[in-house]
Amino acid sequence: MKKTLKITVALVAVLAGLTSCNNSEKSKGRSGALASNVAEKVYVAPGEHDSHYAFISGGYSGNLTVYGLPSGRMFKEIPVFSQFPTNGYGYSEETKPMLETSFGFVPWDDSHHPDISQTNGKLDGRWIFINGNNTPRIARISLTTFETEEIIEVPNSAGNHSSSFITENTEYVVAGTRFSVPVPQRDMPIKDYKGNFKGALTFIAVDPEHGHMDIKFQILMPGFNYDLSHPGRGKSHGWFFFTTYNTEEASTLLEVNASQNDKDFIAAINWKKIEAYVNNGGGKMMPAEYTHNLHDEATHTATSTMKKEVRVVDPAEIPGAIYLLPTPKSPHGCDVDPSGEYIVGNGKLSANLTVHSFTKMLDAIEKKKFDGDAYGIPILRFEDVLAGSVEQPGLGPLHTEFDGKGNAYTTFFISSEVVKWKLGTWEVLDRKPTYYSVGHLTIPGGNSREPFGKYMFAMNKITKDRYLPTGPEMEHSAQLYDISGDKMELLLDFPTHGEPHYAAAIPAEIIKNNSKKIYRLAENKHPRKATIDADTKVVRDGKNVHVYMTTIRSHFSPDNIEGVKVGDKVFFHVTNLEQDFDVPHGFAMIGANNAELLISPGQTRTLTWEPKKVGVWPFYCTDFCSALHQEMQGYVRVSPADSNIELSWSLGD
Ligand code: K7E
Numbered sequence: 001m002k003k004t005l006k007i008t009v010a011l012v013a014v015l016a017g018l019t020s021c022n023n024s025e026k027s028k029g030r031s032g033a034l035a036s037n038v039a040e041k042v043y044v045a046p047g048e049h050d051s052h053y054a055f056i057s058g059g060y061s062g063n064l065t066v067y068g069l070p071s072g073r074m075f076k077e078i079p080v081f082s083q084f085p086t087n088g089y090g091y092s093e094e095t096k097p098m099l100e101t102s103f104g105f106v107p108w109d110d111s112h113h114p115d116i117s118q119t120n121g122k123l124d125g126r127w128i129f130i131n132g133n134n135t136p137r138i139a140r141i142s143l144t145t146f147e148t149e150e151i152i153e154v155p156n157s158a159g160n161h162s163s164s165f166i167t168e169n170t171e172y173v174v175a176g177t178r179f180s181v182p183v184p185q186r187d188m189p190i191k192d193y194k195g196n197f198k199g200a201l202t203f204i205a206v207d208p209e210h211g212h213m214d215i216k217f218q219i220l221m222p223g224f225n226y227d228l229s230h231p232g233r234g235k236s237h238g239w240f241f242f243t244t245y246n247t248e249e250a251s252t253l254l255e256v257n258a259s260q261n262d263k264d265f266i267a268a269i270n271w272k273k274i275e276a277y278v279n280n281g282g283g284k285m286m287p288a289e290y291t292h293n294l295h296d297e298a299t300h301t302a303t304s305t306m307k308k309e310v311r312v313v314d315p316a317e318i319p320g321a322i323y324l325l326p327t328p329k330s331p332h333g334c335d336v337d338p339s340g341e342y343i344v345g346n347g348k349l350s351a352n353l354t355v356h357s358f359t360k361m362l363d364a365i366e367k368k369k370f371d372g373d374a375y376g377i378p379i380l381r382f383e384d385v386l387a388g389s390v391e392q393p394g395l396g397p398l399h400t401e402f403d404g405k406g407n408a409y410t411t412f413f414i415s416s417e418v419v420k421w422k423l424g425t426w427e428v429l430d431r432k433p434t435y436y437s438v439g440h441l442t443i444p445g446g447n448s449r450e451p452f453g454k455y456m457f458a459m460n461k462i463t464k465d466r467y468l469p470t471g472p473e474m475e476h477s478a479q480l481y482d483i484s485g486d487k488m489e490l491l492l493d494f495p496t497h498g499e500p501h502y503a504a505a506i507p508a509e510i511i512k513n514n515s516k517k518i519y520r521l522a523e524n525k526h527p528r529k530a531t532i533d534a535d536t537k538v539v540r541d542g543k544n545v546h547v548y549m550t551t552i553r554s555h556f557s558p559d560n561i562e563g564v565k566v567g568d569k570v571f572f573h574v575t576n577l578e579q580d581f582d583v584p585h586g587f588a589m590i591g592a593n594n595a596e597l598l599i600s601p602g603q604t605r606t607l608t609w610e611p612k613k614v615g616v617w618p619f620y621c622t623d624f625c626s627a628l629h630q631e632m633q634g635y636v637r638v639s640p641a642d643s644n645i646e647l648s649w650s651l652g653d
């Protein structure tokens with residue numbers, strides 16, 4: 001026991017030491033991206049389009065960024081869990097409800113794993129989902145508007161990390177807790193963790209037509225850490241797999257105490273069985289508070305609803321639905337190949353990469369070959385479920401993706417490389433260095449039944465000497481590889497924004513023709529819209545002043561407003577009358593304690609301003625929209641609180 005501890009401490013120390021990488025020598029070799037013909041492979045001529053979209057998670061930015069492949073050009077940052085002054089998301093009255101939670105307004109999160117909706121196991125390009133890790137939430141973003149449409153909070157969860165992964169017909173988006181916690185939350189000693197804390201795995205049903213999310217059930221699992229997950233597909237459709245670590249159930253010094261067991265588990269969940277159980281009234285409703293926030297495209301307005309209960313299922317109630325597959329050692333990524341047969345457990349502290357067989361798992365279950373249980377959940381024998389292992393492929397495996405041609409690609413954080421190996425024979429076919437300390441990797445569609453195996457990109461944690469230095473902190477770096485040949489070929493480095501954990505990528509043609517160009521004014525149902533100049537007005541309601549305003553190149557209507565007083569709360573409801581693609585207007589008010597608005601064509605957005613000082617105060621358009629953009633401005637006269645100046649507004653004489 002003492003010896004194990006020593007070895008573990010030594011191993012952890014070695015791993016920690018190795019993470020400070022020293023790969024700059026490798027980068028000096030004239031190969032890969034340094035070969036002269038490689039630039040052509042990533043060159044997208046001016047005016048031409050990239051062949052793929054990549055949606056890269058923002059990590060601690062809380063957002064999602066949109067890139068083109070192969071150029072590595074960033075097109076957009078989509079605000080999801082974080083306020084975004086660039087367009088007013090989370091500041092405008094219409095979007096503030098998106099960031100409501102049971103803890104109140106939470107204007108930030110840590111977003112990790114985007115996943116694109118699927119139909120029959122293929123990417124359908126309708127929506128992309130992403131998890132908020134810190135204050136557990138799942139968001140749905142439309143891939144026609146590229147805006148966040150919906151966020152649902154996940155109760156009984158903490159560190160929403162084994163999320164957000166999609167079943168092959170987008171029946172569910174699945175979210176699992178990394179940190180186990182008391183369920184329900186209560187005041188109790190931390191040292192009583194073991195046996196008392198629970199890990200909630202949450203199945204959120206997705207409405208097939210509109211994508212609306214609703215928690216169908218939560219499974220209250222033993223108090224392990226549920227790190228990553230993936231759905232079964234093809235033959236294993238109906239199952240979901242979660243890696244666990246800290247099966248020791250330690251609550252302190254996890255770097256040592258959660259590295260004791262030789263094997264942790266992959267939890268295999270037969271969700272179809274649990275779904276049937278729940279449809280027959282199984283499980284029980286438990287009081288819980290969580291928000292459901294929905295942005296309505298017609299009213300351009302989000303609402304936040306507090307939900308009061310959630311259906312929970314105790315694994316003991318439904319024998320035969322959950323099994324544990326022993327997996328060495330503190331596995332991180334949990335990846336399922338396109339056929340659904342192989343389940344890869346990327347054991348961070350393991351010398352070999354473990355691959356389980358779905359067929360063997362079913363067989364062992366059928367023959368009831370169990371090796372004890374954990375809190376009543378049967379444990380299968382490692383040898384009975386093992387398909388094979390890749391022997392000593394590298395150090396510190398994290399994640400695996402697939403090219404659809406029988407090959408798998410695994411990232412190794414410590415040895416800073418991507419290793420290509422063959423499913424079934426487990427032989428290593430190729431390895432390429434990454435710069436440096438790679439986390440996730442992405443192949444377009446690599447997380448579906450039909451990957452598009454031309455490109456792979458690695459997302460690296462340490463950038464160091466790859467770009468011009470920008471002070472102590474560098475943006476993270478992605479590296480694009482051509483994987484169409486036998487050997488991987490490094491094509492390009494490009495910077496990413498925030499911390500890119502995972503990314504989802506898809507051929508551009510699946511999405512680009514559906515991309516919305518304008519919001520139709522005729523369809524605008526915002527209750528305070530103004531769609532023609534005659535609708536514009538200023539209305540006083542006690543201390544609240546509502547300005548119904550329009551914008552069109554190149555003026556606001558109205559642009560002169562008088563009769564506002566100190567102590568009023570002014571709501572600028574600004575409708576952009578433009579019906580041309582890519583002509584937003586901005587709206588900014590001096591001294592406003594929030595941000596600007598950036599209003600898309602046909603959209604209505606509201607900025608709140610509480611004038612504090614007497615004077616004549618300007619507002620202006622922030623987006624250079626026409627040759628007369630600089631003329632796009634106006635004034636609000638603010639009088640003392642006791643003034644009797646009448647409310648008036650005008651445009652022109
Ligand atoms: Cu960065 Cu998927 Cu959150 Cu691994 S996780 S690296």
Ligand code: CUA
Nearest residue numbers: 621623625629
């Ligand atoms: Cu509108 Cu500048």
